[in-house]
Amino acid sequence: MPSITGVAAVDEIPGPEGPGPLRGDRASTGQLGDRLFGGAARGAGLLVIALVTLIAVFLLSQALPALAKDKVNFLTSTQWNVDGTPLQFGIANLLWVTVLCSAIAMLIAVPLGVGVALFITQYAPTWLSWPAASLVDLLAAVPSIVYGLWGLQVLGPHMGGLQAILERLLGWFPLFSGAGIDASSTILTVALVLSIMVLPIVTALSREVFAQTPSSHKDAALALGATRWEMIRTAVLPFGKPGVISASMLGLGRALGETVAVMVILSALADGTAWSWSMFNGGETFASKIANNAAEFDSPQKAGAFMAAGLVLFLLTFVVNAIARIVIERQKAFIE
Amino acid sequence: MTVADVSADSNLNSMRQGGAASGLSHRSRARALRNELARVVMWTAFAIAMVPLVWILWSVVSKGGHMLLDSHWWTNSQRGITNRVVGGGAVHAIEGTIIEALMTALMAVPVGVMTAIYLVEYGRGRLAKAVSFMVDILTGIPSIVAALFIYALWVTTFGFQRVAFAVCLALMLLMIPVVVRSTEEMLKLVPNELREAAYALGVPKWTTIMRVVLPTAFSGIVTGVLLGLARIMGETAPLLILGPYTKDIATNLFGGLIPTLPTMINQDRTEVLQPAVDRVWGAAATLILLILVLNLAGRLIGRLGAPKT
Numbered sequence: 104m105p106s107i108t109g110v111a112a113v114d115e116i117p118g119p120e121g122p123g124p125l126r127g128d129r130a131s132t133g134q135l136g137d138r139l140f141g142g143a144a145r146g147a148g149l150l151v152i153a154l155v156t157l158i159a160v161f162l163l164s165q166a167l168p169a170l171a172k173d174k175v176n177f178l179t180s181t182q183w184n185v186d187g188t189p190l191q192f193g194i195a196n197l198l199w200v201t202v203l204c205s206a207i208a209m210l211i212a213v214p215l216g217v218g219v220a221l222f223i224t225q226y227a228p229t230w231l232s233w234p235a236a237s238l239v240d241l242l243a244a245v246p247s248i249v250y251g252l253w254g255l256q257v258l259g260p261h262m263g264g265l266q267a268i269l270e271r272l273l274g275w276f277p278l279f280s281g282a283g284i285d286a287s288s289t290i291l292t293v294a295l296v297l298s299i300m301v302l303p304i305v306t307a308l309s310r311e312v313f314a315q316t317p318s319s320h321k322d323a324a325l326a327l328g329a330t331r332w333e334m335i336r337t338a339v340l341p342f343g344k345p346g347v348i349s350a351s352m353l354g355l356g357r358a359l360g361e362t363v364a365v366m367v368i369l370s371a372l373a374d375g376t377a378w379s380w381s382m383f384n385g386g387e388t389f390a391s392k393i394a395n396n397a398a399e400f401d402s403p404q405k406a407g408a409f410m411a412a413g414l415v416l417f418l419l420t421f422v423v424n425a426i427a428r429i430v431i432e433r434q435k436a437f438i439e
Numbered sequence: 440m441t442v443a444d445v446s447a448d449s450n451l452n453s454m455r456q457g458g459a460a461s462g463l464s465h466r467s468r469a470r471a472l473r474n475e476l477a478r479v480v481m482w483t484a485f486a487i488a489m490v491p492l493v494w495i496l497w498s499v500v501s502k503g504g505h506m507l508l509d510s511h512w513w514t515n516s517q518r519g520i521t522n523r524v525v526g527g528g529a530v531h532a533i534e535g536t537i538i539e540a541l542m543t544a545l546m547a548v549p550v551g552v553m554t555a556i557y558l559v560e561y562g563r564g565r566l567a568k569a570v571s572f573m574v575d576i577l578t579g580i581p582s583i584v585a586a587l588f589i590y591a592l593w594v595t596t597f598g599f600q601r602v603a604f605a606v607c608l609a610l611m612l613l614m615i616p617v618v619v620r621s622t623e624e625m626l627k628l629v630p631n632e633l634r635e636a637a638y639a640l641g642v643p644k645w646t647t648i649m650r651v652v653l654p655t656a657f658s659g660i661v662t663g664v665l666l667g668l669a670r671i672m673g674e675t676a677p678l679l680i681l682g683p684y685t686k687d688i689a690t691n692l693f694g695g696l697i698p699t700l701p702t703m704i705n706q707d708r709t710e711v712l713q714p715a716v717d718r719v720w721g722a723a724a725t726l727i728l729l730i731l732v733l734n735l736a737g738r739l740i741g742r743l744g745a746p747k748t
Contacts, residue, residue, distance in 0.1 A: 149570075
């Protein structure tokens with residue numbers, strides 16, 4: 104079944120019957136048709152490489168002029184003033200809100216996703232396992248604007264109680280201090296919605312890896328008298344650990360880059376609002392900042408500032424996704 | 440030897456004998472308890488995961504479902520309809536969503552399928568590794584970044600207007616990796632014997648791929664395309680940057696703006712007047728319905744038509 108994450112954990116593992124398909128051009132006859140078709144296939148592959156490279160190059164080329172004119176430190180400033188002549192913009196705020204939202208979301212989604220994946224692969228009766236997996240995957244099919252709408256208007260009004268409890272118990276800690284923002288549009292609400300959005304991604308890949316645990320490992324554990332849970336702890340989880348890590352990374356990449364749900368839910372703060380560490384605050388992530396100001400890309404300079412924010416987001420997700428990929432590759436090497 | 444010792448000894452003996460009867464499956468209560476606890480935790484995790492799904496679907500259906508029952512919804516646009524007035528439909532947005540999705544598929548499917556063919560049938564060595572890596576990176580690119588890139592290319596560099604085709608270009612970037620990955624998986628499932636049989640008959644490699652491999656994997660490719668369509672139809676970020684909303688029916692990809700369901704939702708999402716709120720949720724229900732149908736169709740085709748290995 105095609106996975107919704109797009110990254111397959113199962114591919115390239117040779118089956119017991121022998122090596123994979125005849126690869127490379129060994130089977131090519133060297134006829135014109137063969138050369139054209141092979142060339143087209145290779146061209147498509149090159150196009151994909153070119154596209155990713157172009158994305159980086161274009162963002163960089165548009166961001167650099169604006170960055171050069173930036174009068175404050177791009178990384179540490181909290182200002183965002185791209186209208187005036189002394190161009191002043193920094194990403195400290197955006198980075199903090201983006202990271203905080205994603206971190207809370209992952210704290211919720213990873214344990215839950217692993218639990219669901221274990222349920223689907225180890226606990227669910229056979230008849231339930233495919234429908235259960237499909238139902239969780241359906242969460243990925245809900246459009247992000249609907250998540251936003253639901254998060255703000257349906258989930259949001261229920262957040263006040265949770266926020267009040269957390270504030271009373273942990274309010275002495277800056278992360279939980281009150282910030283005077285409506286409870287339905289805080290970072291915490293966004294994080295909850297994001298955790299729902301990344302849950303299917305974490306689940307899908309973890310599930311694939313868990314299902315791949317060699318039955319010899321599982322049988323060995325059971326034969327030694329392990330209970331089902333002990334079998335999972337000693338055979339399934341160690342085997343699936345790299346898969347879970349890369350699943351979490353993919354989920355994190357999604358959470359960092361989520362735009363519209365964040366834009367709809369999170370209330371943007373006025374320029375010059377005092378810095379706060381609180382998760383009950385509003386704010387903007389990289390993505391929502393860009394989306395909120397989409398209508399204002401009138402001058403190259405202004406657009407450049409947003410391109411710079413987009414570039415940072417691109418780099419963040421690039422690194423996170425690359426880590427996911429590398430972890431998976433190592434797992435494959437281990438299996439082979 | 441004390442009485443206690445004797446009883447301990449006999450206990451040991453009985454355990455040895457009983458051990459043979461109960462076999463290796465003897466479990467302490469603590470272990471059994473932990474095992475039960477784990478089972479309960481996993482079932483609960485699944486139940487918790489179902490809560491938001493049911494809740495979201497319920498909210499959308501209860502708030503917007505009734506709009507879909509009105510036949511005007513499927514035949515009228517929002518032309519000349521203000522937020523205070525009940526009425527109008529979403530046909531302009533539905534049409535726009537479908538047109539953009541089809542245009543995107545037209546560009547993304549050939550590239551995606553050919554890339555997958557390259558990866559499975561041709562690719563070896565470092566280039567194939569690089570392509571595969573880039574597909575993963577493309578999978579993870581946030582839609583807003585894809586939109587910014589197209590903006591930088593289309594508007595800033597080429598100096599064109601924001602048109603629906605630019606949206607399609609951005610959506611193409613998001614659709615390609617979905618098509619590549621699902622096609623790739625299906626091509627790998629095609630038994631090697633089929634290829635070898637064709638080669639043994641002297642059939643050139645490209646004819647083998649076109650006539651043997653692709654038809655065998657066809658249903659899987661359709662699945663990938665449908666899932667890709669489902670993904671891009673719900674995307675909103677590229678539309679915000681490249682394709683603002685309009686209330687009229689518009690179908691020209693290269694001039695003017697095309698309304699879509701996500702932008703229709705976005706347009707009125709802060710409204711408090713009931714007719715507008717109803718339309719927002721109606722559009723959300725329509726969008727989810729569209730995507731769910733595509734998604735389920737894709738999954739069913741993929742499950743029923745996968746090549747037998």
